[in-house]
Amino acid sequence: MKILVVGSGGREHAVADTLARSSAHVKIFAAPGNGGMREVATLVPIPADDIEELTQFAREQPIDLTFVGPELPLSRGIVDKFRQKGLPIIGPTAADARLEASKSFAKQLFRKHGVPTADFHECSTAAEAYAILERSKYPTVIKADGLAAGKGVVIAGNEAEARNTIRNVMEEKTLGEAGTKVVIEEFLEGEEASFHVFADGHDFQPTVVAQDHKRRFDGDSGPNTGGMGAYSMDSLLSQHVRQSVMDQIIQPTLNAVHSYTGVLYAGLMLTSAGPKIIEYNVRFGDPETQVILPRLKTDLLEVLVAMNEHRLATQALDWRPEATACVTLVVDSYPGKVQTGKKISGLKEVSRSQNVKVYHAGTRYEDGYYYTAGGRVLNVTARGTTLSEALDRAYAAAEQIEFEGKAYRKDIGQKGLRKQV
Numbered sequence: 001m002k003i004l005v006v007g008s009g010g011r012e013h014a015v016a017d018t019l020a021r022s023s024a025h026v027k028i029f030a031a032p033g034n035g036g037m038r039e040v041a042t043l044v045p046i047p048a049d050d051i052e053e054l055t056q057f058a059r060e061q062p063i064d065l066t067f068v069g070p071e072l073p074l075s076r077g078i079v080d081k082f083r084q085k086g087l088p089i090i091g092p093t094a095a096d097a098r099l100e101a102s103k104s105f106a107k108q109l110f111r112k113h114g115v116p117t118a119d120f121h122e123c124s125t126a127a128e129a130y131a132i133l134e135r136s137k138y139p140t141v142i143k144a145d146g147l148a149a150g151k152g153v154v155i156a157g158n159e160a161e162a163r164n165t166i167r168n169v170m171e172e173k174t175l176g177e178a179g180t181k182v183v184i185e186e187f188l189e190g191e192e193a194s195f196h197v198f199a200d201g202h203d204f205q206p207t208v209v210a211q212d213h214k215r216r217f218d219g220d221s222g223p224n225t226g227g228m229g230a231y232s233m234d235s236l237l238s239q240h241v242r243q244s245v246m247d248q249i250i251q252p253t254l255n256a257v258h259s260y261t262g263v264l265y266a267g268l269m270l271t272s273a274g275p276k277i278i279e280y281n282v283r284f285g286d287p288e289t290q291v292i293l294p295r296l297k298t299d300l301l302e303v304l305v306a307m308n309e310h311r312l313a314t315q316a317l318d319w320r321p322e323a324t325a326c327v328t329l330v331v332d333s334y335p336g337k338v339q340t341g342k343k344i345s346g347l348k349e350v351s352r353s354q355n356v357k358v359y360h361a362g363t364r365y366e367d368g369y370y371y372t373a374g375g376r377v378l379n380v381t382a383r384g385t386t387l388s389e390a391l392d393r394a395y396a397a398a399e400q401i402e403f404e405g406k407a408y409r410k411d412i413g414q415k416g417l418r419k420q421v
Contacts, residue, residue, distance in 0.1 A: 001064045005029070008034045010378075012037065014294075074282055092264075107185075123182050124181050132184050133162045200261055208319050211230060212288055225375075229326050229328050230285075230412070263282075264280060328408060331374075342372040356381070380398045
């Protein structure tokens with residue numbers, strides 16, 4: 001069976017690596033992939049958002065099933081295009097991908113269907129936004145309406161910070177067209193959680209729950225990033241809260257977007273009034289995927305085929321009870337401008353460690369060596385019978401890996417340790 005994984009990050013490496021362990025005979029292609037994915041997939045030099053080239057490649061092979069990792073090709077209609085050509089693909093249509101691609105679309109859907117979320121205002125001009133800021137409570141949250149590669153959300157502590165954000169996003173266009181419209185919403189107090197489900201257009205099944213760490217520095221300080229680490233364990237959410245999320249957030253959303261097929265990721269805030277939806281992603285989170293998939297005992301390929309054939313309700317999902325933890329190694333100047341091309345050492349030594357897996361996020365392979373090729377370089381992931389054991393293993397492996405400018409957070413999973421059972 002020929003499988004195409006679209007994307008080039010740690011999320012896609014985790015997907016490809018999990019599919020490579022399928023009980024079925026599979027040949028995996030990754031477009032464009034990264035240095036580490038070459039170990040489990042044939043790399044195809046086609047950008048993830050080049051839908052025409054990807055469609056042509058899938059037809060020529062022919063590819064039996066395509067899995068799309070990042071949001072950009074989904075929002076641009078890769079699923080629509082593949083289906084027009086009769087090519088099996090996992091992911092939502094461009095219309096359904098608006099759940100992530102347009103914050104205002106999603107918030108209006110929440111309001112219409114009673115999905116619990118933060119109060120909000122839409123602003124189509126900077127003047128509208130400044131007027132809202134004058135009567136806002138602080139801190140307040142400002143979100144660019146469109147896709148901004150994880151950099152479109154600012155938590156402003158005061159009006160001066162908020163006005164500066166509007167000036168940058170709406171007037172100076174620092175996020176391009178993504179900031180043509182903004183959503184200003186109330187700041188929710190609580191703890192975040194990442195709740196993923198598989199959906200097939202008729203039914204859905206939840207995965208295990210994870211918690212991401214988006215801020216660059218320890219103590220959840222510094223700028224938002226694409227993710228500095230994550231962990232997953234069963235005690236992260238009680239069964240009661242999990243059921244509330246499915247009944248009050250996921251099910252009403254999928255009733256409203258009744259054709260949704262693919263992975264749906266609800267970013268939650270666990271408030272004193274119950275769980276509320278912060279925003280949706282229409283694909284696996286990154287680096288949440290790197291802690292969710294190592295816990296999946298069921299063959300991932302079987303799950304994807306069941307989704308594609310709209311029979312997810314009959315597909316059993318079995319999960320390992322262990323905890324998982326992921327520490328993201330970055331270049332020290334990330335998320336600012338980074339220098340690439342630094343040689344990476346220690347990967348061979350870490351590969352001998354039990355219950356540890358290193359997913360490549362921004363690497364290239366050349367002449368027998370791996371080099372840095374982005375700000376987020378590696379996702380060091382480990383399993384353990386407890387979260388503390390998983391964290392110990394992940395951090396021990398992270399210390400063995402070296403490259404110039406290596407940095408990482410030292411407090412991944414600390415909130416989870418307080419819940420550890």
